[in-house]
């Protein structure tokens with residue numbers, strides 16, 4: 001009999017990786033997840049390009065890759081005024097799993113998933129994730145549920161807890177206690193949401209696993225960078241136990257509701273060997289001119305202007321989390337009269353734009369673009385000779401998109417595992433690479449997936465992409481898969497192939513409520 005499920009419960013394990021899970025399971029630290037893995041079809045889930053939060057989770061929720069869903073980084077360049085702006089749910093070009101299910105008459109529950117702000121109008125409950133501008137904003141789609149949570153689950157937060165690496169054990173203890181409380185609160189919130197919605201799909205996203213690993217990876221003690229320090233490992237392990245307990249409660253809820261379980265991470269994790277200075281690489285190749293003494297004033301002035309405007313809005317009522325457009329001048333400190341290429345944003349990828357004067361001459365633009373691709377392909381760690389980038393390509397060729405009109409970089413260069421490309425770098429430092437003690441570990445390409453459903457074929461045999469999970473979920477639920485979804489159904493996870501039906505899928509219409517929330521978030525068009 002082919003598999004079918006009436007419901008699917010997603011455990012969003014941000015940054016979850018087999019590199020950590022395997023040894024942690026073996027040490028008995030996460031018994032609930034270990035038990036899930038024993039009965040599930042599991043394996044590698046490749047991340048998106050680049051492997052960063054908004055891109056990866058949008059690929060998960062839309063079943064599409066970046067050129068189709070339209071999210072390529074945390075930020076984009078608004079072509080009308082050449083400002084840098086944050087990406088958000090309103091810019092996703094294809095319907096998400098939540099919208100597809102809602103259009104099919106089903107209810108959804110989504111707690112804390114990134115790129116769900118401003119929330120879409122769907123049946124059920126959507127609580128936005130860390131990119132929501134504030135607590136009330138996170139609950140904008142379900143204010144009544146918000147009031148229930150504020151009153152009964154005060155530890156619940158949409159925010160990221162680990163902002164830096166704790167310096168002292170006392171500080172670690174305090175943040176670890178908070179982190180564990182947040183994991184528990186997320187399970188509480190899920191149980192409460194379950195009483196309010198007759199959900200077909202529920203997602204509970206544990207973002208703080210990612211930030212915990214970024215800051216404290218060595219204390220997981222799962223590879224050659226592992227350390228043991230009295231008190232420290234115990235605190236980190238306590239957080240993992242709390243995460244596992246929360247996951248256990250969700251699995252119990254899933255079993256009570258007869259739901260399939262899909263554990264998913266948006267990317268893997270591993271030690272960060274170095275941060276890589278993207279604009280520095282361009283400078284070294286003569287494609288960007290560093291600020292000379294005496295010209296730094298203009299850069300500092302634009303940064304100050306941006307900062308002052310942000311400070312001003314923070315002190316307006318309701319302005320706590322507003323993210324205003326930023327000037328490109330304030331993002332990149334370089335001598336614009338002698339600069340060919342620059343990266344105004346980008347983490348874990350080089351996002352390279354051409355100076356408008358260069359971009360407007362087709363021949364010169366082509367030559368420079370080819371040179372930039374070559375530069376990133378050739379970039380090596382001087383110590384080991386390892387490549388710093390997994391790839392480098394032109395957005396026009398690879399994606400068939402016009403980067404100029406879409407506000408996209410002309411060249412994208414995703415980081416190689418172990419290196420974190422960064423646009424943000426002090427323009428007064430000339431170094432190309434540095435180790436950041438605050439960031440001992442970072443994202444890797446290979447994440448994890450584990451599926452437990454009727455008719456599952458257990459074992460570690462899956463090799464899938466993030467965008468395969470949306471179509472697989474729809475197939476499990478017997479809902480038509482929109483034709484535009486690029487992912488494939490993971491039939492190999494099951495004893496018998498899933499029955500699959502395709503259809504046109506819902507059409508994204510203008511959503512006035514979403515637009516209203518967006519204006520509050522970004523301060524509108526300025």
Ligand SMILES: [Zn+2]
Nearest residue numbers: 015210211214
């Ligand atoms: Zn991360």
